[in-house]
Amino acid sequence: MQITFDKVSHIYGKGTPFERLALQEISLTIPSGSFVGIIGQTGSGKSTLIQHLNGLLSPSSGRIQLGDVEITSSKRMPHVRRRDIGLVFQYPEHQLFEETVAKDVSFGPLNFDLPVEMVESRTRESLEVVGLDYEAIKDRSPFQLSGGQMRRVAIAGVLAMQPKVLVLDEPTAGLDPAGRKAILEGIYRIHREQGLTTLLVTHSMEEAASYADYLLVMADGKVALQGPPREVFEQVDLLKQLSLDVPETVTLVSRMNQSLPDNEHLPHSLYREEELIDHLLKRLSVPKER
Amino acid sequence: MLQNIAIGQYVPGQSFLHRADPRSKLLFIILFATLVFLANNAITYAVLIAFTLITALLSRLSLSYILKSLKPVWILILFTVVLHIFITKGGTVYYQWGSFTIEEEGVRQAIFISLRLGLLILISSFLTLTTSPIDLTEGLERLLGPFGRVGVPVHEIALMMSIALRFIPTLMEETDKIIKAQTARGANFSSGSLLRRAKNLIPIAIPLFISAFRRAEELALAMEARGYRGGVGRTRLNKLAFSWRDSCVAVAGVVLLFVIGWWRS
Amino acid sequence: MKEESLLAFRDVSFSYDGEEGQRIPVLKSVDLTIEKGSFVSVLGHNGSGKSTLAKLMNALLLPEKGTIIVSGFDTKNEEMLWEIRRHVGMVFQNPDNQIVGATVEDDVAFGLENMGVDPGEMRKRIDEALHSVGMEKYLMAQPHRLSGGQKQRVAIAGIMAMRPSLIILDEATAMLDPQGRQEVMDLARRLNREEGITIINITHFPEEAVFSDHVTVMNAGEVLLEGSPHDVFSQVERLQSVGLDVPFAVRVRHALAAKGIELPFVLHQEELVEHVCRLLLTK
Known part of the structure; x- marks a missing residue:
């Protein structure tokens, strides 16, 4: 599903002493099927932006186009269309409430009045997609699971609605490296297999660099930078100015290029760790073979 | 958004009233409430009304904001007025229609009771408008301190x-x-x-x-x-301190007490 | 026990009750010594027992077997409990759930109030503590208006005011954004260097462990590896086999070395750049 923002602004608490401009004339287009990384500091407008995607917030001005649905300040999102946009909030395990895992996962689909048999098959499917054994887990209380499992159940609860767009707000926050990797790999697999349009909000440049094919850099309620990762990471100075890190791969390449003569420079496109290592291996092994 | 709901409608500021110690404000309200019930004629009410207006000025809050904060109690005051006008009897009959009369005592009571209510609500809303909840808690704790000795936690x-x-x-x-x-x-x-x-x-x-x-x-x-083990042996950061403002409040209280005591009939 | 050791675990075991009443072991015969003035990192994935380790250090939990000695006191000695807690400050994971006071000032005062410090002295110590964490401008601020990193710094100020010898950061950076994490780590390093406070940083971010004096790796309730960052992170396979990561430079060097490229062990990116560039230029 293609997503278009046309000069979208959002003001919190309009007309009160607490008024705050959170989004400032944002314009962007996200082609269907892309995996977008949204990066920016806390308070840069990332969360406000994604809440516009399924009508939790309406633009104060401007226009949003989600597939064939148009949202403006006066035109709200129709309830049934919310299903198309799966929104996974930060620490999604905090929204679990049912007695059993299966009931919790089916909460979404049931809200959209899907037939019971369909709900059950979707529940099974989405739990398996996030790497949980349906039979073993369906009747357990979600509150007796480990933190990582609870988060998977919560994500399954969103996937069970079979959205066309999946939006995740820092899905790996607070997890250890193994847990982070498992969640991200899972999301990436679903993204490809189900042909979703995926938006991943993250603080980690490494995560953005490893999975996204397009990056949005937010700062002060505006899109400061957007483009394919290779282009975005070339703007090292601008990113630093926004107090954002660049992936370690990018600093490594630019540091090496500082100490190397021009003809030995490494290409800036090497922002993925495996590609960087492959490149270094190639350059370093060649003379030995000769 | 939900987080913007202010608790106790506190409006931050630096006015005389904002900076007076919450303890003196609390004590003054108790005195004022007593005086409101002692007042029983035009002069004493006039004094109290004048005093409340001065307080409003000292809070440096806009009058419209103060009145808006009273919105929920207007109905209550109106109800009291109507009740007294129709039920309380005595004195000259101003108006008669069948068995239904409006008499002098009824009008008198209606005015006084609604004034009492209005004054009480106004003066206590000055407390919550000019004192942060934190200071209010602190003030209450200090004032209730002596009750700790008789077993109140x-x-x-x-x-x-x-x-x-x-x-x-x-x-x-x-x-x-x-x-x-x-x-x-x-x-x-x-x-x-x-x-x-x-x-x-x-x-x-x-x-x-x-x-x-x-x-x-x-x-x-x-x-x-962080070493919490109940109230025993615990000290408190002393944040409240009386200043010249509180002396003013005390003087105002005493003067008001004598004026009302003198003029009431 | 050595003269300068501040904290020592001797053969410590701990377990808790499982759902069906069985005992689930969390720590198994752990021996550990923390030197005074050092900066120690404890790495481990979720459920490795590292948080239990932290709670045992200031007697929030007592060992089932074995002894824990803090500044010469056994944590089982109830009379010294409050002295131990004053010596050993603890910063928890969720910044929201450890701030007690409705203002920053109130919160920093909390520990001092518990100790029964005189109000005049309290005022002085609050100012000092907030100054030492760089939050003096926020004396009257309400905690929910602060960023995650600032909240954790306030929590550290609350501990600093109690003049501790040891601060335990129990995954204190896990819920913070990169900036907040940086703020907290910079502060911890500075307090260690300038004020001589011993720091134990319990974390699952390997990057945070690179600068410590000593690294302990926990797995399944046992100490898996222990030593200098160099010693520990050179065991890349062992760390990865228990679901832990290693710093970026270590990872890259390891991948290159595995393919037969001769590179010395590196911890920091700068070293990696230097060695790889030298190889590229002399090939």
Whole structure:
């Protein structure tokens, strides 16, 4: 599903002493099927932006186009269309409430009045997609699971609605490296297999660099930078100015290029760790073979 | 947004009234309330009204804002007026229509009672408008301090109140987040029958309770780690200090007491 | 026990009750010594027992077997409990759930109030503590208006005011954004260097461990590896086999070395750049 923002602004608490401009004339287009990384500091407008995607917030001005649905300040999102946009909030395990895992996962689909048999098959499917054994887990209380499992159940609860767009707000926050990797790999697999349009909000440049094919850099309620990762990471100075890190791969390449003569420079496109290592291996092994 | 709801309608400021000690403000209100009930003629009421107006000026809050904060009690005052006009009898009959009369005593009572109510509410709303909840708690704790000797757990009550104050904004934010998360999963909170709506609250209430308990548990652990072991042997950071403003409040109180005592009939 | 050791675990075991009443072991015969003035990192994935380790250090939990000595006191000695807690400050994971006071000032005062410090002295110590964490401008601020990193710094100020010898950061950076994490780590390093506070940083971010004096890796309730960052992170396979990561430079060097490229062990990116560039230029 293609997503278009046309000069979208959002003001919190309009007309009160607490008024705050959170989004400032944002314009962007996200082609269907892309995996977008949204990066920016806390308070840069990332969360406000994604809440516009399924009508939790309406633009104060401007226009949003989600597939064939148009949202403006006066035109709200129709309830049934919310299903198309799966929104996974930060620490999604905090929204679990049912007695059993299966009931919790089916909460979404049931809200959209899907037939019971369909709900059950979707529940099974989405739990398996996030790497949980349906039979073993369906009747357990979600509150007796480990933190990582609870988060998977919560994500399954969103996937069970079979959205066309999946939006995740820092899905790996607070997890250890193994847990982070498992969640991200899972999301990436679903993204490809189900042909979703995926938006991943993250603080980690490494995560953005490893999975996204397009990056949005937010700062002060505006899109400061957007483009394919290779282009975005070339703007090292601008990113630093926004107090954002660049992936370690990018600093490594630019540091090496500082100490190397021009003809030995490494290409800036090497922002993925495996590609960087492959490149270094190639350059370093060649003379030995000769 | 939920987090912008102000508790106790406190409006931050630096006026005379804002900077007076909450203890003197609390004590003054008790005195004022007594005087309102002692007042029984035009002069004494006039004095009290004049005094309330001066207080309003000293708070440096806009008059429209003060009146707006009184909105919910207008109805109550109006109701009292109507009740007294029709029921209280005595003195000259101003108006008669069948067995229905409006008499002097009724009008008199209606005016005085509504004035009393209005004055009491106004003066106590100055307290909440100019004192932050934190200072108010602190002031209450100090004033109730002596009751600690007769077994009232003043210290614990005060700590409870201040922790509640501390967590209200956090839980508001949390509620907002949970509502949004469930809405994103298709929950609909604004339509359906009353029963259905009540049932719709479950997906919000349960996560909220669980989170509140988790927070409470973690907070208890953090408090213990920082050496909390109940009120015994505990000291308090002394934040409240009387200033010349409080002397003014005390003088005003005494003067008011004598004036009302002298002029009342 | 050595003269300068501040904290020592001797053969410590701990377990808790499982759902069906069985005992689930969390720590198994752990021996550990923390030197005074050092900066120690404890790495481990979720459920490795590292948080239990932290709670045992200031007597929030007591060992089932074995002894824990803090500044010469056994944590089982109830009379010294409050002295131990004053010596050993603890910063928890969730910044929201450890701030007690409705203002920053109130919160920093909390520990001092518990100790029964005189109000005049309290005022002085609050100012000092807030100054030492760089939050003096926020004296009257309400905690929910602060960023995650700032909240954790306030929590650290609350501990600093109690003049501790040891601060335990129990995954204190896990819920923070990169900026907040940086703030907290910079502060911890500075307090260690300038004020001589011993720091134990319990974390699952390997990057945070690179600058410590000593690294302990926990797995399944046992100490898996222990030593200098160099010693520990050179065991890349062992760390990865228990679901832990290693710093970026270590990872890259390891991948290159595995393919037969001769590179010395490196911890920091700068070293990696230097060695790889030298190889590229002399090939």
